[in-house]
Amino acid sequence: MPIVTINGFRSFYRVDGEEGRPAVMLSHSLGLDHGLWDALTADLRPHALVVRYDTRGHGASDTPPGEYRIEQMGRDALAIADAIGLHTFAFCGLSLGGMIGQWLGAHAGDRLTALVLANTSARLTEPQLMEERRRRVLEQGLAAIADTVVARFFSPRRLAAGGPAVAWARRTLLATDPAGYAACCAAIRDLDQRALLSRIRVPTLVIGGNFDVSMPCTDHSRPLEAGIQGARSVRLPAGHVSNLERPRSFSAAVLEFLFPAAADLDSAGAAMRRQVLGDAHVDRAATGTTDLTREFQALLTRFAWGSIWTRPALDRRTRRLLVLTVTAAMGRWEEFRLHVRTGLADDLEPADLKEVLLQVAVYAGIPAANTAFQIADEELQST
Numbered sequence: 001m002p003i004v005t006i007n008g009f010r011s012f013y014r015v016d017g018e019e020g021r022p023a024v025m026l027s028h029s030l031g032l033d034h035g036l037w038d039a040l041t042a043d044l045r046p047h048a049l050v051v052r053y054d055t056r057g058h059g060a061s062d063t064p065p066g067e068y069r070i071e072q073m074g075r076d077a078l079a080i081a082d083a084i085g086l087h088t089f090a091f092c093g094l095s096l097g098g099m100i101g102q103w104l105g106a107h108a109g110d111r112l113t114a115l116v117l118a119n120t121s122a123r124l125t126e127p128q129l130m131e132e133r134r135r136r137v138l139e140q141g142l143a144a145i146a147d148t149v150v151a152r153f154f155s156p157r158r159l160a161a162g163g164p165a166v167a168w169a170r171r172t173l174l175a176t177d178p179a180g181y182a183a184c185c186a187a188i189r190d191l192d193q194r195a196l197l198s199r200i201r202v203p204t205l206v207i208g209g210n211f212d213v214s215m216p217c218t219d220h221s222r223p224l225e226a227g228i229q230g231a232r233s234v235r236l237p238a239g240h241v242s243n244l245e246r247p248r249s250f251s252a253a254v255l256e257f258l259f260p261a262a263a264d265l266d267s268a269g270a271a272m273r274r275q276v277l278g279d280a281h282v283d284r285a286a287t288g289t290t291d292l293t294r295e296f297q298a299l300l301t302r303f304a305w306g307s308i309w310t311r312p313a314l315d316r317r318t319r320r321l322l323v324l325t326v327t328a329a330m331g332r333w334e335e336f337r338l339h340v341r342t343g344l345a346d347d348l349e350p351a352d353l354k355e356v357l358l359q360v361a362v363y364a365g366i367p368a369a370n371t372a373f374q375i376a377d378e379e380l381q382s383t
Contacts, residue, residue: 003060006079007072012060013053013080017045022113023089024258025051027077027097029119029241030184031142031149031173033059036094039247040254046315047259051089053080055096057180065179067186070193074103078111090258092116094243095215096184102193105200105228114258115200118207118250119240121220122193122227134185137178146173154239155211165244197227204231205257207250209238232257248313255312262310266298269306276309276316277342317347324356328372329364336372340379350380 003010014034024044028036034052041050054061056068056076077100081089090113093101098120105115124130136144150170151159159166206228208221215221217235225231234253238245262268274282289297309319320343327336340353353376361369 004080004083006076006083007064009056009062009064011053011056011062011076011080013051013084015049015051015084016041017047017049019049021047021049022258023051023086024048025053025077025081025086025089025091027053027091027093027100028055028058029095029097030188031058031176031181032169032241033172033176035059035168035172036241036244040092040243040251043251043255043313043315047255047312048090051080051084051086053077055100055184057183058176063177063180063183066183068183070099070103070187070191071107073100073184073187074107077104078108081111087111088113090114090116092118092254093120094118095120095240096188099188099191099193102196102200102224105202105204106193106196109200109202112202115202115204116207116254116257117204117224119209119212119215119221119242120224121191121215122197122223123191124188125219127189127191130185130189134182134189137182137185141178142174142176142181146170149173152214152239153241154245155209155237158239158245169241169244194223194227197224198229200228203257204228205253206231206233207242207253208233208235209240209242209245210235211238212240212242214240252313259312262306265302265306267306268310269301269304272309273301273305276305276320276346277338278345281338281342317352320346320348321352321356324353324372325360328357328360328368331368331371333371333375337375337379340376344379344383353380 002013002015004013012034026034026037026040028034033054037052041052044050055073057063077091088111091101091104093099093116098117101115101117102122104112133145150166150173153169154166206221206224208217210217221233225233236242236246236249243250285297320339323339324336324343327339357369357372357376360372
């Protein structure tokens with residue numbers, strides 16, 4: 001288990017992705033743990049080194065005694081980064097994690113490359129309610145507040161629908177150490193970082209939920225946007241834990257913010273084309289370029305590969321599956337065969353081809369699927 005001792009207690013963390021890529025640190029909300037970021041981690045992994053951790057008093061981290069302060073938790077995040085060798089990193093925090101992010105942006109801006117503040121606030125409008133919750137948890141345990149808290153995590157529609165995300169949130173909340181939860185309640189109760197916002201100079205994205213009754217956008221997200229110079233904003237149709245309710249929309253917002261389109265689409269497109277189709281195919285295409293086709297090849301590189309394939313919200317495997325579906329449906333068999341061959345040499349497996357082509361059979365017809373299965377089988381036999 002990856003544990004590091006920081007500031008006198010043991011803190012659990014996880015690292016995903018390849019060394020050498022830009023680092024992103026993720027900080028969860030009150031009452032949950034690093035698992036809150038499973039979906040975003042999967043989407044970030046092709047682009048970044050992702051660090052998740054359990055805040056003090058939560059998950060597999062220790063629960064130091066006493067009430068906590070946001071400053072302490074900000075220093076915890078820096079200590080974890082130092083322990084695993086991260087000098088600079090982007091920081092994404094939700095709710096309590098976003099409060100930690102504000103402190104980092106104001107006090108350790110030189111360490112941050114970017115900041116994402118989701119469903120969070122610089123100050124509660126009714127801090128006494130957090131004190132009441134703190135006392136109730138200490139006296140009666142987390143079961144006494146679980147229904148109320150989970151209902152605020154999600155929009156009414158999503159809560160009524162249930163599902164794995166709702167079940168996970170409830171289980172994780174109930175498994176949280178009541179003493180740790182209460183100690184973090186004290187930090188949120190005492191929070192007032194409004195004066196710090198003007199000191200945040202790193203690029204910042206503020207994400208709010210249209211159905212967030214815990215921290216409504218009008219009273220919480222908008223003051224952050226107004227107080228942080230140049231802050232961008234995104235609104236999602238979600239409750240307080242917006243990344244659980246709208247994981248794909250949340251990931252898309254974060255990815256587009258952290259990894260904007262390349263300035264040089266020609267170079268980015270050329271690199272992506274080689275990653276997807278392989279050096280041999282690209283070199284053959286370059287050798288076969290004529291005066292007639294040169295501008296068309298440049299268009300392909302810049303637009304198809306530089307503008308579309310490099311967009312981070314869909315991973316490379318998903319885009320290739322879409323290409324296979326469309327080319328099979330349209331009978332573009334040369335292109336279909338090319339992506340079957342290069343896909344099998346990269347990240348596709350026979351099971352992927354089978355599922356795509358069964359879908360083609362339903363929506364594009366048996367003859368199209370029949371030809372596609374024959375081509376796929378020929379390529380499988382030749383590997």
